Amino acid sequence: MAENKGILVVGEIEEGKLASITKELLGGARQIADSTKEEVSLLLIGDKASSLAQEAITLGADKVYLAAHPSFAEFHSEAYAFLISELCQQVQPALCLMGQTDGGRDVAPRVAARLGAGLCMDCVEVKFDPQQKQILQSRPVFGGKAIAVMAPAAGKMQVDTVRPKSMAPLAPQAGRSGQSTPLSLSFDPAQQKAKVTKREKLPAEGIKLEEARIIVAGGGGVGGVEGFAMLKQLAQGLGAAVGATRVPVDEKWVPLSQEIGQTGKIVSPELYIAVGISGAAQHITGILNSKCIVAINKDPDANIFKVADYGVVADFRQVLPTLIEKIKSAR
Numbered sequence: 286m287a288e289n290k291g292i293l294v295v296g297e298i299e300e301g302k303l304a305s306i307t308k309e310l311l312g313g314a315r316q317i318a319d320s321t322k323e324e325v326s327l328l329l330i331g332d333k334a335s336s337l338a339q340e341a342i343t344l345g346a347d348k349v350y351l352a353a354h355p356s357f358a359e360f361h362s363e364a365y366a367f368l369i370s371e372l373c374q375q376v377q378p379a380l381c382l383m384g385q386t387d388g389g390r391d392v393a394p395r396v397a398a399r400l401g402a403g404l405c406m407d408c409v410e411v412k413f414d415p416q417q418k419q420i421l422q423s424r425p426v427f428g429g430k431a432i433a434v435m436a437p438a439a440g441k442m443q444v445d446t447v448r449p450k451s452m453a454p455l456a457p458q459a460g461r462s463g464q465s466t467p468l469s470l471s472f473d474p475a476q477q478k479a480k481v482t483k484r485e486k487l488p489a490e491g492i493k494l495e496e497a498r499i500i501v502a503g504g505g506g507v508g509g510v511e512g513f514a515m516l517k518q519l520a521q522g523l524g525a526a527v528g529a530t531r532v533p534v535d536e537k538w539v540p541l542s543q544e545i546g547q548t549g550k551i552v553s554p555e556l557y558i559a560v561g562i563s564g565a566a567q568h569i570t571g572i573l574n575s576k577c578i579v580a581i582n583k584d585p586d587a588n589i590f591k592v593a594d595y596g597v598v599a600d601f602r603q604v605l606p607t608l609i610e611k612i613k614s615a616r
């Protein structure tokens with residue numbers, strides 16, 4: 286078997302555009318490939334794929350594989366796992382990168398199992414170590430209490446999913462050249478063990494949590510819909526997104542799309558304001574990439590203060606109105 290070489294990025298398209306995670310993965314992959322002097326390939330799926338190939342090349346791709354067959358028009362884990370595995374068999378990359386997104390989380394383990402490849406999910410860093418001359422992957426473990434650094438097994442293909450905002454996109458290089466190749470692969474629907482019977486878009490208003498620079502998040506301590514109205518006011522003043530722990534979601538104060546944590550969204554804002562949040566490990570694991578965490582909690586022993594950069598021990602009802610006013614008057 287040929288030696289595995291280069292990096293294959295599995296791209297995502299959102300509303301006809303390259304998703305931010307794809308631009309980030311291309312930037313990260315380019316950095317590694319420049320050290321190893323290897324190629325970066327990108328897989329783009331769907332009828333918009335060919336129109337985005339040139340942009341992907343300006344962002345670091347050397348080759349773009351285009352899968353436009355109608356059998357891949359809608360996301361389906363079995364069809365996508367088949368497509369990605371088939372392409373990996375052809376290209377034989379050393380590393381296949383996907384986003385730690387709903388799709389990536391679903392497909393990556395299937396691809397790794399099909400290929401007998403190594404798998405590292407939820408990486409916060411993937412880099413080339415010039416001293417050890419190998420790729421190193423870092424991911425949070427023990428609910429975010431420690432970071433494990435792992436190297437792929439020698440001679441094996443490696444599949445990684447990477448958290449949004451863990452890699453930086455490159456500034457587009459207009460003159461960069463590359464190659465795009467249509468793929469003739471298709472998927473026989475008869476091979477599908479599961480069928481999609483209905484698609485429902487979760488209600489989402491305002492800025493997407495995964496892309497937000499600032500997040501105001503509320504927990505059980507916010508106490509209800511009225512408390513969240515106050516959080517929304519603060520978020521509006523700051524141009525922030527509103528997030529939540531599982532408690533407000535279970536209580537139906539906010540929709541499921543706003544849950545952050547192990548079973549919710551993984552976020553990486555510059556500023557995370559945690560209001561009435563205890564700091565359970567399942568929530569903390571979703572906010573570890575935040576640059577600065579500010580916690581407001583009336584319990585001085587709340588676990589959230591262990592990860593917070595700044596803490597306010599107080600009832601949020603006494604703190605937020607002043608904060609909202611100050612932000613209003615400063616604008």
Ligand SMILES: Cc1cc2nc3c(=O)[nH]c(=O)nc-3n(C[C@H](O)[C@H](O)[C@H](O)COP(=O)(O)OP(=O)(O)OC[C@H]3O[C@@H](n4cnc5c(N)ncnc54)[C@H](O)[C@@H]3O)c2cc1C
Pocket residue numbers: 503504505506507529530531532533544545546547548549560561562563564565566567568571581582583584587599600601602
């Ligand atoms: C398998 C599994 C997966 C899970 N996944 C997730 C997940 O993805 N995301 C998630 O968030 N949770 C998840 N959970 C649930 C998690 O374990 C916690 O139960 C949850 O995060 C607690 O939410 P909370 O801190 O908002 O609520 P609480 O535990 O109710 O804490 C409320 C906090 O608010 C403070 N407070 C109360 N009143 C005020 C006030 N007026 N002003 C200021 N502070 C106040 C209290 O001191 C307390 O610290 C999961 C659990 C399991 C078992």
